[in-house]
Amino acid sequence: MKLFTKIYKKSSRSLNSIKLLLAVMLIGLGTQVWAEDFQTGSVIIDMGASNQTYDNGLLPYGLVYELIVDHNVPVRWAINPNKSKDGNDFQANGTWYRGGSFIIPVGYLSNDVNSVINSWDNDGVRIVRVNSSFTAPIYTTLTSWPRAVLDDQNGAIAEKYFEYADIPDAAFLTNSNPGQLGPCDDVYVMPHADPHTWDNSWKTALINFVNGGGSLWAGCHAVSSLDGMVAGANFLSEDGLLDWDHHADGNLNYTYNPNYNSDPIMQFIGTFDGATAEGSE
Numbered sequence: 001m002k003l004f005t006k007i008y009k010k011s012s013r014s015l016n017s018i019k020l021l022l023a024v025m026l027i028g029l030g031t032q033v034w035a036e037d038f039q040t041g042s043v044i045i046d047m048g049a050s051n052q053t054y055d056n057g058l059l060p061y062g063l064v065y066e067l068i069v070d071h072n073v074p075v076r077w078a079i080n081p082n083k084s085k086d087g088n089d090f091q092a093n094g095t096w097y098r099g100g101s102f103i104i105p106v107g108y109l110s111n112d113v114n115s116v117i118n119s120w121d122n123d124g125v126r127i128v129r130v131n132s133s134f135t136a137p138i139y140t141t142l143t144s145w146p147r148a149v150l151d152d153q154n155g156a157i158a159e160k161y162f163e164y165a166d167i168p169d170a171a172f173l174t175n176s177n178p179g180q181l182g183p184c185d186d187v188y189v190m191p192h193a194d195p196h197t198w199d200n201s202w203k204t205a206l207i208n209f210v211n212g213g214g215s216l217w218a219g220c221h222a223v224s225s226l227d228g229m230v231a232g233a234n235f236l237s238e239d240g241l242l243d244w245d246h247h248a249d250g251n252l253n254y255t256y257n258p259n260y261n262s263d264p265i266m267q268f269i270g271t272f273d274g275a276t277a278e279g280s281e
Contacts, residue, residue, distance in 0.1 A: 041106035046126035048099035055124025062166035063120040076103040079139040092134035100267030146186035148172035154192040178206040187215035193222040196229040221280040250276030
């Protein structure tokens, strides 16, 4: 537990692994990319800073949450379907944007919404008010925020992920097991858990949740434990994963499959290699 906490402390090397969770939460909200024209005055939440920090890499998700939940503002998520890793998504006013930036059309920028955006801008979110029209490839329009359910074994670790993004507690439930999952829940979060030890009813409940369209985020050796939780079957892989005793600590440096460059979970800038350098898996 001590090593795991060290991996996920508030540091630059763990930032991208936290962004993976936030992306997983939003990934099920879009299935098609289209080109959309934006008018002068639209706002871009720039996600592509070369120097990724908690302010410019995680706080944008808190802003998106507030816009959607508190102000009913639909937020566009721009991802180029043909991009390279860390490649450009679109160009606006002579500047290229990458990293899956978010866009607020000018028509939704009321005085209240502008005030909210300015506040997050002051906190370090990279805000650009574009003074010309532009076109961007849109992965989806975000109009609701998924509800996360944090596993009761060590789900409290993930509470920090939401805290770093300044997403309020209303966005998730804590201390829950799969048997408590309901139709209003969207993603089950289980850092450092041991699902292979669960009661069979919990295993069945999680399998039914995922097969029914729910999302799952797992970290540390919970991943291999998931794969081995059902006798004679692999939950996550075709051939089975190694037990965590066989692959503590990552073997850097990793390569990333180019077939997934435009996948929403791959919009982090750089690598998340450092987050795997210590501890179980």
